[in-house]
Amino acid sequence: MDTEHQRFRIKGRAAASNHAGRFERYAQEAFDDSWEPEEALPVLRTETSIEVPRSVITYNRSPDLPFDRSINPYRGCEHGCVYCFARPSHAYLGLSPGLDFETRLVARPEAPQVLRRELAARSYRVAPIAIGTNTDPYQPIEKQHGIMRACLEVLSESNHPVAIVTKGSLIERDIDILSDMAKRGLVRVGISVTSLDAKLSRLMEPRVPAPQRRLQVIRRLTEAGVPVRVMASPMVPALTDPELEAILTAGRDAGATHASWIMLRLPREVSPLVQEWLATHYPDRAARIMGHLRAMHGGKEYDAEWHRRMRGEGPYAEMVAKRFAIAVKRLGLDAKTAPLRCDLFRPPARDSRQLSLI
Structure with a gap:
């Protein structure tokens, strides 16, 4: 059973609450009895536990996604983006999708060895692997654990194609591997820029590099x-969507050659967290923003139906989509993406100390 955290100072965190996950029967709730001043409370620190995975490649059959497999080096994400659609996955661990998601993390240090074993299996059939589609592989704890870099080394050794999504500047550490893989047509990267407003970004994404820093990452890559693809994602109606064209232009100027966007998604526990955040930081726009989202999903806060969940439907969603199409054409960001190469793949040796016979 997971419970509410005891009272902490939560400055630098996006979630304002830590309600028990949907699978828990009981929960405890912290409350303010006014005896202890805010400044006397302990700071909420990040905790990391270790998981030994039996497998690391996760397969999906979603027609909404351009990939059928992915890897997640970590569970939970210290970046703490309040809108993160991966938050509900923490409930499967008996943890809260709220503050637990960004403070109680799980690292998988043996992921590279397990990945090597899976790629070496005779039954394995190569196709691009996506990394960063659930939680960010370049979140702060990667600096300590280095799991993402070790996975990249296995993929590079095997000539295996990979598509990476991140907001983290730590990806610059791996430019040596990424540039070498790029020469072989094995990698592409998506950098998410939600807003160019540093203050707004800090409120939504408290531990993510500032927008200008992410543009610098695009430039360096x-x-x-x-x-690199600049990702204007997620677009928050009536809050960040007015910046759509500016984000795409800034990404193009930094060197991005492609672009994409999705609308804000509010699955399961994400909806109350975002509504709580809006009430705290943008109470004057909260009703308008939620009204637009419900209009895009047939009156619901979220519709998980394929082909609708990423962008919604209706006049507002269509308007944003048209604005995006016009902008990418004007900026030259609409060229067809070259497919990553799969023909170079060679299974790795099961033991990295063995020489390959191929």
């Missing part, structure tokens, strides 16, 4: 020959 493209200068190293790594193809």
Whole structure:
């Protein structure tokens, strides 16, 4: 059973609550009895536990996604984006999708060895692997654990194609591997820029590099020959969507060659967390924002139906989509993405100390 955290100072965190996950029968709730002043409360620190995975490649059959497999080096994400659609997955661990998601993390240090074993299996059939589609592989704890870099080394050794999504500047550490893989047509990267407003970004994404820093990451990657897509995601109606064209222009100017967008998604526990955040930081716009989202999903806060969940439907969603199409054409960001190469793949040796016979 998971419970509410005891009272902490939560400055630098996006979630304002820590309600028990949907699978828990009981919960405890912290409350303010006014005896202890805010400044006397302990700071909420990040905790990391270790998981030994039996497998690391997760397969999906979603027609909404351009990939059928992915890897997650970590569970939970210290970036703490309040809108993160992966938050509900923490409930499967008996933890809260709220503050637990961004403070009680799980690292999988043996993921590279397990990945090597899975790629070496005779039954394995190569196709691009996506990393960063659930939680960010370049969140702060990657600096300590280095799991993402070790996974990249296995993929590079095997000539295996990979598509990476991140907001983290730590990806610059791996430019040596990424630029080498790019020369072989094995990698592309998506950098998410939600807003160019540093203050708004800090409120929504408290531990993510500032917008200008992410644009610098795009520049450094493209200068190293790594193809980059600027991701204007998620667009929050009536809050960040007015910046759509500016985000795309800034990404293009930094070197991005492609672009994408999705609308804000509010699955399961994400909806109350975002509504709580809106009431705290943007009470004057909260009703308008939620009204637009419900209008895009047939009156519901979220519709998980394929082909609708990413962008919604209706006049507002169509308007944003048209604005995006016009902007990417004007900026030259609408070129067709070259497919990653799968023909170079060679299964890795099961033991990294063995020489490959291929």
